[in-house]
Amino acid sequence: MSPTDFTQKITAALATLDYGQQPIALYEPIRYIMALGGKRIRPLLTLMGAHLFTDKLDPVLRPALATEVFHNFTLLHDDIMDQAPLRRGQPTVHEKWNANVAILSGDVMVVRAYELFLDVPPTLLPTALRKFSQTAAEVCEGQQWDMDFETNEQVTIEQYMDMIRLKTAVLLGFCLELGALLGGASPEDADHLRQFGTDVGIAFQLRDDLLDVYGNAATFGKRVGGDIVSDKKTFLLLTAQAQAKAPQQAVLAQYLGQPTADAAAKVQAITEVYDQLGIRSQTEALINDYFQDALQHLERVDAPAERKALLRQWALELMARES
């Protein structure tokens, strides 16, 4: 099995899912957002987690899809909250329909995600659902922290790290743990895989922060410096604020929280502050710490080396991305 094989399995299975038919305004938005695509990372991780321990992946497929339906629910509701106009280059559900439709369609997606878990064998179902529910609540907590931070002037780096862990990383960790448990892994191996996924998730999010400033505009896909223009409290900004001496404090005070007439000048000035403080190398070092921790957890998992290599390769490619 190669990652492409897994992804084909997932794509084929997603195409057969029946979310419901009537009323159309409830179910059409679900088909729409699920069809927008994406890398299907979460079901991929679930299948790869199971594949470490078993060749029988069909029983894992529907629970794997549950994680993708849940993830897309979070995108749908987050887009309402963030008033985002576009998702994967297409109009968001609340733009294409309206906010009420987006709220209610999202609600049904949570229900459908739980239904997909009902294919988990009864002996594992309580554990799987308990872990999923805890993870789902944590993802909501991460989203609330993220919104809280927009108006909170006293965000610490520790709080920020906890936010990205909750909002992004714990679900990746859960997917691997779920796959492992369904594949018959020991609780210890399942736990190492969860920590592998969580660590990679945190590293991935930190890299996202880094690419916003130091990415290649042509390949990153977003405007470089978008976080800087919007005063977003990223790891880079919070670290700079914590370490700035008088000259850098002056530049930060000049630009942060002010309407910006010249966005390019702001991006350049803040980037210079980052450069002076060595923020790039500090961020890269932290990313590397998490990545090495992740690999150590993977190393400890008692599974065939050539199967673990697939997960290592997946993580390497994720970290090497430029967009």
Next chain:
Amino acid sequence: MSPTDFTQKITAALATLDYGQQPIALYEPIRYIMALGGKRIRPLLTLMGAHLFTDKLDPVLRPALATEVFHNFTLLHDDIMDQAPLRRGQPTVHEKWNANVAILSGDVMVVRAYELFLDVPPTLLPTALRKFSQTAAEVCEGQQWDMDFETNEQVTIEQYMDMIRLKTAVLLGFCLELGALLGGASPEDADHLRQFGTDVGIAFQLRDDLLDVYGNAATFGKRVGGDIVSDKKTFLLLTAQAQAKAPQQAVLAQYLGQPTADAAAKVQAITEVYDQLGIRSQTEALINDYFQDALQHLERVDAPAERKALLRQWALELMARES
């Protein structure tokens, strides 16, 4: 056990629920809406359903609370969609906080509801969750139909009956079925109880439509004729539209879909149309049909007569209410 004993059990158990602590903006709204009160009908039905077959109600308690948490989630999200300013006389969550907080707190409530089901014995858990998930999706479908109807000029009585069944009745039926299953009932008895609850729920909603027009303003609690003023497509209006002859058609055409300068005149004119067509007695007859069907289902349940009498009494009191 009397209904008061059940309600005391429920109130005490609700007070001990821990929805989560941080971030406060996520969890405080949940505590707020759950503390607004209400008659706790859904967990009451769950306990009364179980009590028909067992004296051991403690294992039923947390799943019973799940239905109340889920019901309050629907109120929270419905209030956003309906832009309702008040809930049980207090500011709604989206008014007291904001819509984003209301969306996300509601999302976590769905997760917490599913978590409360995890106290169901493993052998019954898949069945309980499958039935709950189907019911939860149906409640969302009912809410979407209700919103669709606001702008749909061609709503049939059949569609309306289906909407109130989905939006209100199926959850009451599920609560009784859940209690029955947890109490050890046969599938047949659980099914009769579900139908009893669904029928009572439909009768209850029809009575709500009736009270809006023919209720006593002092005891009904809402302004009499509120549905008429807002052109709400109730059973009464849809039946009147289907049966109106030329004179009544003229009155309906004069008042429906028009801004109303004199609300009292509109209420009086439409009520006269209802009187001419005998809408009140037709509605009362239909309510009675559902109520009698409900009682027949209860009759068929194989459980002690004095315990079934509690459910019969509950239904009678619900139907006798003037508000």
